[in-house]
Amino acid sequence: MxxxxxxxxxxxxxxxxxxxxxxxxxxxxxxxxxxxxxxxxxxxxxxPAPLNLHSHAFQRAMAGLTEARGPDPRDSFWSWRRLMYKFLDQLTPDHVQAIAALVFMEMLEAGYGAVAEFHYLHHDVGGVPYTNLAEMSHRITAAAEQAGIGLTLLPVHYQFGGCDLRALNGGQRRFGNDPERFLRLHQDAVAAVAAGPADFTVGIAPHSLRAVDPDGLATILEQATCGPIHMHLAEQVAEVDEVVAHLRARPTEWLLANHNVDARWCLIHCTQMTQAETIALAASGAVAGLCPLTESNLGDGIFNGTAYLGQGGTIGFGSDSNVHITLFEELKTLEYSQRLRDLSRAALATQDRSTGRVLFESAAKGGAQAGGRHCGVIxxxxxxxxxxxxxxxxxxxxxxxxxxxxxxxxxxxxxxxxxxxxxxxxxxxxxxxxxxxxxxxxxxxxxxxxxxxxx
CATH class of the missing domain: 2.30.40.10 (Urease, subunit C, domain 1)
Incomplete structure (x- = not known):
């Protein structure tokens, strides 16, 4: 005791x-x-130590390496993404475990008590499956045990290179599965987590509406009926335009119209939403998973936090690319983004709670919900x-x-x-x-x- x-x-x-x-x-x-x-x-x-609701652990090893201007004057998220694919062609399971252990240690020292790892690096170079299909899931679990952090493992389904269903290429091939193989991998990941500490759990993560087609999304949701559901949604203008061109609706609009989005869901970023989408997502009970430092680093845009919280929406925070793992700076960056956009102060404060308390209690409540973890309060x-x-x-x-x-x-x-x-x-x-x-x-x-x- x-x-x-x-x-x-x-x-x-x-x-x-x-x-x-x-x-x-x-x-x-x-x-x-x-x-x-x-x-x-x-x-x-x-x-209460909040849960970090969105992490790609391996990207920590890239921190600081993508800040130079490339040859394209329109350098953006998409050029960063190409560099990321080149980097991950080198990573072995041993590398991934060592990087993840450092990330999880840094999260704990930053005040997080648990993490939801959005895990999509599944296969060897070229997309060749390991003998153990869930080898990388085992490595993430082992790193979490080594660091002693609570874990919600989110194996990611990633099948296509875009809404036009083009094949994966280059580094993307290490992510890829069809629905049938992904569901087998998910079951192996469940077994890996079951062998760990009692507070470890598993969810599911269809990567995005670009990387998973409507039929594949429906298939995995029908089979994986337990645990949280996480998905990247409406992060970049180009992403929104691509989804509109192929699905004839904006990402948030399409998802809410075609699936029962509820408290199991955590939608990551949501930096490109209309006012109507903001209100509708808030009413769904889903968590908006915010990563303000990464969103700033990649130039994603500003989440409409004042409107979302004003409508009773639930938010939580993650470190995403792990370019800088710091709980308090994530919270401050969201608040400052609202002030800069609206020329205001104390944007997220209420009459009975200060800005900091609103941010911190939101992080604790939203993180617990997003991670499917019985935590977030003392x-x-x-x-x-x-x-x-x-x-x-x-x-x-x-x-x-x-x-x-x-x-x-x-x-x-x-x-x-x-x-x-x-x-x-x-x-x-x-x-x-x-x-x-x-x-x-x-x-x-x-x-x-x-x-x-x-x-």
């Missing part, structure tokens, strides 16, 4: 002071109440995904309640305040450091020395 004493705790009932949180041997919160026992740990500020029965912070420093200055979260997000030193992180009761970050930090970094550095990074 672990016993945490916290000076301030953000609970479902609001802020409470001087609480005791006990964690049972299974990694769940057993009790939240008055301090009554000698603690195993003390923290100044205790928050309450008995939930997984003990907890974020402990020190407030006696130059960034927080012992601030109280909403002001403490606002300072974490907008004051610039939020990550430096992180003292402890628990994932399903696993005390993986202590005094701001992951318990396997040095070994994971050394393996990652060895991996990077083996890769050609001049892409």
């Amino acid at each position: 672990q016993i945490i004493h916290a000076k301030q705790v953000l609970t479902p009932q609001g802020w409470q002071d001087d609480l005791e949180i006990t964690i049972d041997a299974n990694g769940r919160i057993a009790h939240v109440g008055m301090q009554r026992q000698a603690p195993t740990d003390r923290v100044s500020l205790l928050l 309450e008995a029965g939930f997984w003990a995904d907890l974020l402990g912070l020190d407030d006696d420093n130059q960034w927080l200055c012992n601030r109280q309640r909403d002001a403490s979260i606002d300072s974490l997000i907008f004051g610039g030193g939020g990550q430096a305040c992180i003292s402890d992180v628990w994932s399903a009761g696993r005390h993986v970050v202590q005094k701001g450091r992951h318990f396997r930090r040095d070994a994971i970094i050394n393996t990652f550095k060895t991996t990077m020395s083996q890769l050609e990074t001049n892409i």
